Amino acid sequence: MCRFISIFKWELGFLFLLSAIGGRVTGHIRYSIPEELKIGSVIGNVAKDLGLDASRLHMGRARIVSGGNIQYTELKADKGTLVMNERIDREQLCGDLTPCSLSFEIILENPMELHQVTVEILDINDNTPFFPNPVIQFETSESATVGSKYPIESAVDPDVGLNALQNYILSPNNYFVLKQHTNPDGSKYAELVLQRPLDREEQPSLLLKVIAADGGTPQRSGTVNINVLVLDANDNAPAFNQSVYRATITENSHKGTYVATVNATDADVGANGEIMFCFSKIKGSAVGAFNIDESTGVISVAGDIDHEKEKKYELRLEARDRGGLTGTSTIVIDVSDVNDNAPVITIMSYSSAVSEDSSVDTTIAIINVRDADSEKNGQVTCVIEESLPFKITSLKNYFTLVTNGVLNRESVPEYNITFTAVDEGSPALSTNKTISFKVSDVNDNAPIFESSFYDADVVENNSPGLSVFSVKANDADFGQNARVSYFLIDLELNGSPSSSYVSINAESGVIQAVRSFDYEQIKTVTFYVKAQDGGSPPLSSNTTVRLTILDQNDNPPQVLYPVQTAGSVVAEMVPRSADVGYLVTKVVAVDVDSEQNAWLSYKLQKATDRALFEVGSQNGEIRTVRQVTEKDLLKQRLTVIVEDNGQPSRSATVIVNVAVADSFPEVLSEFTDFPHDKDYNDNLTFYLVLALAVVSFLFITCLVVIISVKIYRWRQSRILYHSSLPVIPYYPPRYSDTLGTGTLPHTYNYEVCRTTDSRKSDCKFGRAGSQNVLIMDPSSTGTMQRLQSEKSILDEPDSPLEVSCFVWRQSRILYHSSLPVIPYYPPRYSDTLGTGTLPHTYNYEVCRTTDSRKSDCKFGRAGSQNVLIMDPSSTGTMQRMQNEKSILDEPDSPQEVCLFPPQMSHVTLFG
Numbered sequence: 036m037c038r039f040i041s042i043f044k045w046e047l048g049f050l051f052l053l054s055a056i057g058g059r060v061t062g063h064i065r066y067s068i069p070e071e072l073k074i075g076s077v078i079g080n081v082a083k084d085l086g087l088d089a090s091r092l093h094m095g096r097a098r099i100v101s102g103g104n105i106q107y108t109e110l111k112a113d114k115g116t117l118v119m120n121e122r123i124d125r126e127q128l129c130g131d132l133t134p135c136s137l138s139f140e141i142i143l144e145n146p147m148e149l150h151q152v153t154v155e156i157l158d159i160n161d162n163t164p165f166f167p168n169p170v171i172q173f174e175t176s177e178s179a180t181v182g183s184k185y186p187i188e189s190a191v192d193p194d195v196g197l198n199a200l201q202n203y204i205l206s207p208n209n210y211f212v213l214k215q216h217t218n219p220d221g222s223k224y225a226e227l228v229l230q231r232p233l234d235r236e237e238q239p240s241l242l243l244k245v246i247a248a249d250g251g252t253p254q255r256s257g258t259v260n261i262n263v264l265v266l267d268a269n270d271n272a273p274a275f276n277q278s279v280y281r282a283t284i285t286e287n288s289h290k291g292t293y294v295a296t297v298n299a300t301d302a303d304v305g306a307n308g309e310i311m312f313c314f315s316k317i318k319g320s321a322v323g324a325f326n327i328d329e330s331t332g333v334i335s336v337a338g339d340i341d342h343e344k345e346k347k348y349e350l351r352l353e354a355r356d357r358g359g360l361t362g363t364s365t366i367v368i369d370v371s372d373v374n375d376n377a378p379v380i381t382i383m384s385y386s387s388a389v390s391e392d393s394s395v396d397t398t399i400a401i402i403n404v405r406d407a408d409s410e411k412n413g414q415v416t417c418v419i420e421e422s423l424p425f426k427i428t429s430l431k432n433y434f435t436l437v438t439n440g441v442l443n444r445e446s447v448p449e450y451n452i453t454f455t456a457v458d459e460g461s462p463a464l465s466t467n468k469t470i471s472f473k474v475s476d477v478n479d480n481a482p483i484f485e486s487s488f489y490d491a492d493v494v495e496n497n498s499p500g501l502s503v504f505s506v507k508a509n510d511a512d513f514g515q516n517a518r519v520s521y522f523l524i525d526l527e528l529n530g531s532p533s534s535s536y537v538s539i540n541a542e543s544g545v546i547q548a549v550r551s552f553d554y555e556q557i558k559t560v561t562f563y564v565k566a567q568d569g570g571s572p573p574l575s576s577n578t579t580v581r582l583t584i585l586d587q588n589d590n591p592p593q594v595l596y597p598v599q600t601a602g603s604v605v606a607e608m609v610p611r612s613a614d615v616g617y618l619v620t621k622v623v624a625v626d627v628d629s630e631q632n633a634w635l636s637y638k639l640q641k642a643t644d645r646a647l648f649e650v651g652s653q654n655g656e657i658r659t660v661r662q663v664t665e666k667d668l669l670k671q672r673l674t675v676i677v678e679d680n681g682q683p684s685r686s687a688t689v690i691v692n693v694a695v696a697d698s699f700p701e702v703l704s705e706f707t708d709f710p711h712d713k714d715y716n717d718n719l720t721f722y723l724v725l726a727l728a729v730v731s732f733l734f735i736t737c738l739v740v741i742i743s744v745k746i747y748r749w750r751q752s753r754i755l756y757h758s759s760l761p762v763i764p765y766y767p768p769r770y771s772d773t774l775g776t777g778t779l780p781h782t783y784n785y786e787v788c789r790t791t792d793s794r795k796s797d798c799k800f801g802r803a804g805s806q807n808v809l810i811m812d813p814s815s816t817g818t819m820q821r822l823q824s825e826k827s828i829l830d831e832p833d834s835p836l837e838v839s840c841f842v843w844r845q846s847r848i849l850y851h852s853s854l855p856v857i858p859y860y861p862p863r864y865s866d867t868l869g870t871g872t873l874p875h876t877y878n879y880e881v882c883r884t885t886d887s888r889k890s891d892c893k894f895g896r897a898g899s900q901n902v903l904i905m906d907p908s909s910t911g912t913m914q915r916m917q918n919e920k921s922i923l924d925e926p927d928s929p930q931e932v933c934l935f936p937p938q939m940s941h942v943t944l945f946g
Contacts, residue, residue, distance in 0.1 A: 063153070065154075069156075071161060073119065092110070096384065100383060106120050108137070108154065136154060144398065147398065158198050164200050170259070174359035177233045181232060186224065187226065188259075194249060200223050200249055202215055204248065211229060212228050213245065235266070241262075241265070244261070272301070272361060273301040280352075284336065287341070293334075299312070301356045312327050312331075313329060314350055334366065348367070380467075382401075383401040389442065389472055391474045399452075402433070404417055404432050415458045417455065442474050444513065451469055452471075476517075478571065480510055482510045483509055484507070487579070490580075491583070492583045493583070502545050506578060516570040522541065522566075523564060526562065546580065557584060559583050561582070590627045590632075592626045592635055592679055593627070594624045596620075606693060615660065616658050619691075619693055620691060624689075635655075638678070643670070675690075
């Protein structure tokens with residue numbers, strides 16, 4: 036395969052055009068390939084021939100643009116080569132037109148480049164010459180003179196050049212020789228020439244054979260049989276009055292439209308002088324396009340005439356008389372163009388989304404506009420709406436849509452651009468094409484809160500995690516840029532970070548209380564919230580939130596006077612001479628709540644003599660309501676209730692002892708046996724008995740539940756044993772001790788290690804701040820060893836000691852039945868002082884086996900290491916080993932001792 040490459044220089048005017056539209060480069064390369072080339076065959080290296088890097092084709096999104104419907108070639112942008120995409124039949128593509136070429140453009144973007152490519156299709160000898168009719172029959176007069184010519188219907192060979200029809204060969208005979216001629220269009224035709232007179236009586240017919248051969252390699256040929264009938268004398272052939280006729284018609288002419296009239300004459304008379312007209316050698320698009328009246332020679336339109344398909348028709352005419360003699364001529368019909376084709380707009384490429392921060396002259400779309408008409412009818416212009424921030428630049432019949440202003444997605448999120456292509460015909464034809472693209476968002480807007488300051492209320496004693504309220508910020512951007520996240524700006528608030536008071540949901544902006552608020556400690560919480568979008572870089576804004584704590588009636592009144600003491604009796608003295616309204620004393624109380632929750636009222640609940648005293652409801656003053664008499668008892672006991680105004684209200688009770696006497700010694704002697712609450716508190720006794728009954732009922736219920744659980748587990752163990760099923764592990768939860776303040780100072784974990792058959796059982800426990808291992812070895816004397824790291828976490832010297840022993844009395848049953856041990860995880864206990872606080876916490880673990888006769892108990896105490904040993908061989912006593920210091924040295928330390936009877940096999944250890 037020969038390949039020719041030619042790169043043409045740019046013309047000066049075209050260079051000025053390129054510089055005016057942005058310095059785009061245009062090259063022209065030309066290739067030559069034979070027809071019928073296989074698909075995938077390489078035509079040429081476009082990148083190399085254009086002087087481009089292969090990556091430029093890929094990055095510039097290089098592609099082929101052709102006006103036809105069939106894409107014969109394909110561009111491999113990654114390799115820079117041009118390959119065959121469809122087989123090309125030169126005869127089908129170009130007919131007899133030479134040279135035959137295929138032209139298209141290669142377009143690149145960023146920057147835009149347009150390169151013209153022409154592929155010349157070389158003919159190969161792939162068609163055999165043939166005659167349209169396999170048998171030709173004509174008549175000739177016996178009087179035909181020597182030299183008479185008889186045209187033969189030409190053979191057809193679609194190939195061109197040397198591969199086309201080259202010569203005709205006549206089979207040997209005694210009457211005719213073959214002469215070959217060339218038409219103006221280069222085609223060849225042959226005539227039979229009579230070389231000796233015919234004698235019908237001697238030979239009435241002749242059978243000849245003509246071979247049409249081309250010049251290709253290998254040579255191809257076609258054959259036609261000619262049957263010549265010899266007639267009586269007709270020695271004059273018809274002759275046209277013009278060798279070439281010319282006519283012009285417009286395209287889209289209706290059928291029957293007059294084209295031209297041809298004329299021929301014959302010197303003969305009679306039947307030999309009658310002439311019939313016909314077309315000869317019609318091929319291609321001319322077949323069926325025109326009609327000729329065989330008698331008159333009038334040529335008219337018979338089919339569709341389209342200037343875009345055929346611009347000129349060249350037809351061969353024949354005039355034949357009745358004697359078989361013919362004359363030939365040619366008619367050339369030119370087709371004039373009519374503006375009957377509207378421009379066709381093809382979107383070559385366009386971006387479906389354009390960033391709103393795109394600079395001016397950013398390419399949005401590239402379109403191609405073609406008009407099949409010619410001259411002015413095929414010249415087009417393309418426009419868009421002028422009010423849009425875009426403009427159009429042109430290069431030949433390519434138009435580029437570029438930005439011509441600032442884009443703002445928040446104002447116009449989407450554009451619909453309509454291209455209008457108009458030709459210069461009369462009347463002008465136009466075509467519209469609309470494209471749509473979105474303006475992609477850029478993070479150019481910060482979130483904006485609905486308010487710069489938020490004020491919310493929350494009632495004290497709220498539960499942690501309570502949703503107080505929510506903040507909302509809006510972002511004008513779109514997508515990820517508009518996704519707002521909320522953050523708490525962690526600043527110091529009353530010596531603590533604001534995150535210790537509230538938290539915020541990053542997605543919803545819901546603010547939740549982290550702790551339970553106490554109005555008496557803090558009245559307001561002011562903090563800052565930041566709203567940040569998801570753009571890159573992110574934008575943010577802040578707002579201020581003030582959380583006002585509302586008071587709740589959670590504090591009962593506190594009596595300041597009179598002071599209540601447990602071991603002594605305080606009495607107010609009222610002289611017997613006191614008048615009505617005498618001020619005995621004043622009950623003074625306060626309520627740490629606020630507003631109406633702190634409004635106190637006083638009333639007398641109980642009195643020895645209710646007719647003698649009254650209490651001021653607002654000021655708490657106790658006054659006499661009548662004159663004191665000698666009959667009034669010396670000992671007067673008043674019970675005053677102090678009640679606040681909250682909902683529900685809370686109250687406090689104070690007992691005021693009043694002595695009606697004139698002298699202190701008299702009072703002293705009488706108050707030594709002052710009656711206490713049991714003399715007048717019968718209702719209180721009832722409530723105590725009722726509470727005892729309720730507690731007893733709850734205890735019995737819990738006991739029944741525990742026994743039921745034990746029986747259920749024992750039955751489950753029997754089922755698991757006899758069914759040989761695997762034991763499903765049970766993992767206890769993690770527990771932690773809680774002090775009275777609600778904090779978690781220490782956390783302890785425990786593990787229980789048990790087997791169903793082994794003679795060994797290990798128990799391992801860990802404590803925060805130290806590492807402890809408790810090991811039980813049945814081979815020893817039943818002692819338990821403990822490894823403790825440098826320092827115990829319970830370093831307080833005054834830590835109370837608590838030792839508890841837990842006995843599982845079913846161990847012997849399990850031992851004899853060889854059942855697997857069902858894990859039992861007891862709860863965690865802690866010592867409680869009288870004040871209700873939990874200063875120290877101890878943990879324990881349970882170590883159990885079904886076979887061991889020994890049980891070890893080991894406990895630890897802050898500041899010392901202790902081992903408690905239980906020996907079943909002894910009489911139930913407990914031996915204790917202690918190093919460094921005994922835990923019972925302190926005189927005020929509580930002591931508890933557990934005695935283990937011999938049958939006990941399990942102990943509960945507090946560490």
